[in-house]
Amino acid sequence: MVEILLNLLALMVQFPMLxxxxxxxxxxxxxxxxxxNNPDNITTKFRKFSSSTASDKPVKGELxxxxxxxxxxxxxxxDIVDIVHAHGFKVHEHVVQxxxxxxxxxxxxxxxxxxxxxxxxxxxxxxxxxTNSELFVLGETKEKCLPFILVEQGYDVWxxxxxxxxxxxxxxxxxxxxxxxxxYSLDEFAMFDIPNTIDYVLKVTNKKSxxxxxxxxGSAQCLAALSLNHELNQKINVFIGLSPAMIPKGLNNxxxxxLISSAPNLLYRIFGKRALLPSVVFWQKLMGPxxxxxxxxxxxxxxxxxxxxxxxxxxxxxxxxxxxSPSSVKSVAHWFQIIDNKRFQMFDEGGSSGSNLVxxxxxxxxxxxxxxFPTQTISTSCLLxxxxxxxxxxxxxxxxNLSCEIEVIGIDGYEHMDTLWASNVxxxxxxxxxxxxxxxx
Numbered sequence: 361m362v363e364i365l366l367n368l369l370a371l372m373v374q375f376p377m378l379x380x381x382x383x384x385x386x387x388x389x390x391x392x393x394x395x396x397n398n399p400d401n402i403t404t405k406f407r408k409f410s411s412s413t414a415s416d417k418p419v420k421g422e423l424x425x426x427x428x429x430x431x432x433x434x435x436x437x438x439d440i441v442d443i444v445h446a447h448g449f450k451v452h453e454h455v456v457q458x459x460x461x462x463x464x465x466x467x468x469x470x471x472x473x474x475x476x477x478x479x480x481x482x483x484x485x486x487x488x489x490x491t492n493s494e495l496f497v498l499g500e501t502k503e504k505c506l507p508f509i510l511v512e513q514g515y516d517v518w519x520x521x522x523x524x525x526x527x528x529x530x531x532x533x534x535x536x537x538x539x540x541x542x543x544y545s546l547d548e549f550a551m552f553d554i555p556n557t558i559d560y561v562l563k564v565t566n567k568k569s570x571x572x573x574x575x576x577x578g579s580a581q582c583l584a585a586l587s588l589n590h591e592l593n594q595k596i597n598v599f600i601g602l603s604p605a606m607i608p609k610g611l612n613n614x615x616x617x618x619l620i621s622s623a624p625n626l627l628y629r630i631f632g633k634r635a636l637l638p639s640v641v642f643w644q645k646l647m648g649p650x651x652x653x654x655x656x657x658x659x660x661x662x663x664x665x666x667x668x669x670x671x672x673x674x675x676x677x678x679x680x681x682x683x684x685s686p687s688s689v690k691s692v693a694h695w696f697q698i699i700d701n702k703r704f705q706m707f708d709e710g711g712s713s714g715s716n717l718v719x720x721x722x723x724x725x726x727x728x729x730x731x732x733f734p735t736q737t738i739s740t741s742c743l744l745x746x747x748x749x750x751x752x753x754x755x756x757x758x759x760x761n762l763s764c765e766i767e768v769i770g771i772d773g774y775e776h777m778d779t780l781w782a783s784n785v786x787x788x789x790x791x792x793x794x795x796x797x798x799x800x801x
Contacts, residue, residue, distance in 0.1 A: 397441040399453035399467070400474055431500065434678045435649070439526075440467055440494045440519075443682070447502045449511065450474045456560045458523070458552040461534070465527035466557060467493050469507045469517040477516035481801050482565050484558065486520045488576030488605070489695070490637055492527055492685040493519035495575065495780065500675050503786055506573070506793075513794065516565060520557050522549055522581075524635065525685040542634045545694035545707040546577075550584035550733070555592055562595060569597040571797060575780060576752075577695075579604035579744075580704070583762075584733045586740055593739045598800045600743045600793060602779040606704050606735075606761060608695070608752040611663055623696035627689055635686040644681060656680050664751055666775040670782040679781055697730075704761055705732045741765045743796045745789055747774025767796065 433446035444451040450470040455463050470476070485507060487495045496519055499505035507517045521527040523544060524536070534541040561570060574582045579601035586592050586599070611617060619626060644652050653676055660666040668676070694707045701708075710728040741764060746753045748770045755770065771778070771788050779789050 397439070397445065399441050400450040400470065401452035401454075431674065431678055434498065434500075435681055437682070440492075440497065443494060443497050444469060447497065447505065447508060448472050449502075449508055454560070454564065456557050457532070458556045460548070460552050461532040462523040462528065462552070463530040463532070464521050464523060464553060464557060466521055466561070467519040467527075469497075469511050469519065471511055477565070480514050480516040482516045482518065482561060482567050482570035483510050483573060483797070484518045484520060484561055484570050485573045486554070486575070486578035486581060487522070488578050488603075489691065490684050490687050492525040493521050494526075494682045494685075498679040498682055499781070500672070500678050504675075504781070506780075506790060509790060509794070518561050518570075520553075520578075522553055522687065524687050536635075539633050542688040543690060544688050545690045546581065546584055547694075547707050549581045549691075550588055554581050554585040555589050558592065558595055569595050571598045571600070571800060572596045573600045573602065573793075574604070575602045576605045576776065580606055583735055583738065584704070586738045587733045587735045590737065596740050598743070598797065599740050600745070600797065602745050602789065602793075603750060603753060603776045604744050604746060604758060605752055607702060607754050607757045608699050609754050610699055610751070613662060616663060620696040620700050623700065624690065624693035627693045627696065631689045633689055636689045636692055637684050637686050640684045640686070649677065649681065653677065653680050656683070664776065666750075666777070668775065668777065670774065670778045670784075672783050675781050675783075701730075702757075703732055704735060705730045735761045736763045738762060738764045741800075743767045743769070743793070745769045745771070745779055745793065747776065747778050748772050749774060750776045750778075752776055 430446055434443055437443045437446060441451055441453075444467075449472055452468040452470060454466050454468065456466055457463055485493075485496050487493055496507050497505050502508040507519065510517045524542060529536045531541055536542075558570065558572075562568065572582050574580075579599075582596070582599055582601075583604075583606060586596065611620065647655060657668060657676070660668060671679075690707070697708050698704060708728070708730045710730075742762065744755070744758065744766065746755055746769075749772075753776075755768065759766065759768070769792055774782060774788070778785065782788065
């Protein structure tokens with residue numbers, strides 16, 4: 361009976377995805393959009409958005425109209441180029457080739473003048489799970505977008521992307537339609553994506569080191585990379601983790617808890633072994649903005665018990681349409697293994713895919729012990745900023761796994777996304793972050 365139910369569940373989840381894929385619905389929706397804008401290192405012509413200057417300040421009655429105009433431009437944006445231009449800044453796009461053949465698009469944020477930074481301190485920022493570089497520039501004002509603040513303070517700011525997301529769906533040999541393309545987890549992020557991208561940025565900027573700011577999984581990827589690559593500790597002079605996921609406490613309901621304990625086999629059975637969230641564009645278009653926002657809010661409560669009460673509705677309207685981006689099912693299964701084993705470890709290739717005889721005999725832990733990420737070896741100084749109401753952050757376990765110099769800021773009432781989007785994020789997060797960062801300038 362259980363076998364039949366699982367097969368039905370897998371069919372319910374995967375059949376719509378197959379229909380969407382084979383009918384080319386996603387491709388149709390993409391083609392129905394406006395042509396993508398080129399980044400500013402490809403062309404000097406870009407869509408100019410009105411922004412206030414010292415000589416052209418809006419009168420009091422025009423402020424609301426200007427805010428609404430910016431909001432609509434961001435909501436309707438096709439990509440990060442449109443979003444950055446809407447805020448009045450410029451962006452260059454670069455492509456990093458990883459040592460295992462993936463091509464990652466990364467973004468350099470420039471001032472409105474478009475001047476290429478010459479000798480500024482470099483800051484590299486990396487997004488979380490199932491998102492992309494757009495995440496950092498989705499604030500409803502430029503003052504709520506950390507990259508723009510950093511640029512205005514004279515930093516050379518770069519935003520990275522993981523393999524498989526919206527900006528990194530290419531490989532030298534594999535097609536994104538191949539199952540092998542999606543055969544990656546945190547291991548590959550740590551061994552290839554992060555160090556290869558850091559090396560590229562340092563080469564282009566002619567610097568020996570940079571500062572790293574990661575959000576959620578972007579923090580975990582850096583910590584994992586630092587633990588595996590001792591030379592990287594000399595290239596990253598300081599690490600700042602926003603909502604730094606390492607060993608999450610767990611999810612909010614029994615269904616998810618069952619999935620966690622059954623990973624990866626059950627997850628593969630339900631979602632397959634390719635991309636998770638491949639049809640997000642389709643569902644956004646189908647639901648419309650209001651229903652889509654409600655679904656996202658309800659999903660965050662269901663999965664993580666986040667009320668999102670610190671985030672304004674206007675911020676959700678801007679952020680949610682651009683929030684999600686595909687990643688591999690395997691990368692999510694990896695997190696489930698970490699939660700289930702309560703340790704920050706590499707992917708368990710044996711795990712639930714091993715011999716059933718081993719598990720029936722109760723000797724699995726004797727026959728297979730997955731290596732942890734050796735985070736105790738990290739020497740880079742760290743700042744961790746987290747919300748005390750964030751159930752994904754176990755700060756005590758995180759600190760137990762680190763021996764480097766660490767400063768910690770815990771914010772009462774903050775949840776996971778609040779370290780980027782809360783209504784008072786400038787004062788609670790950005791101000792102490794900038795003060796800390798200035799010490800390494």
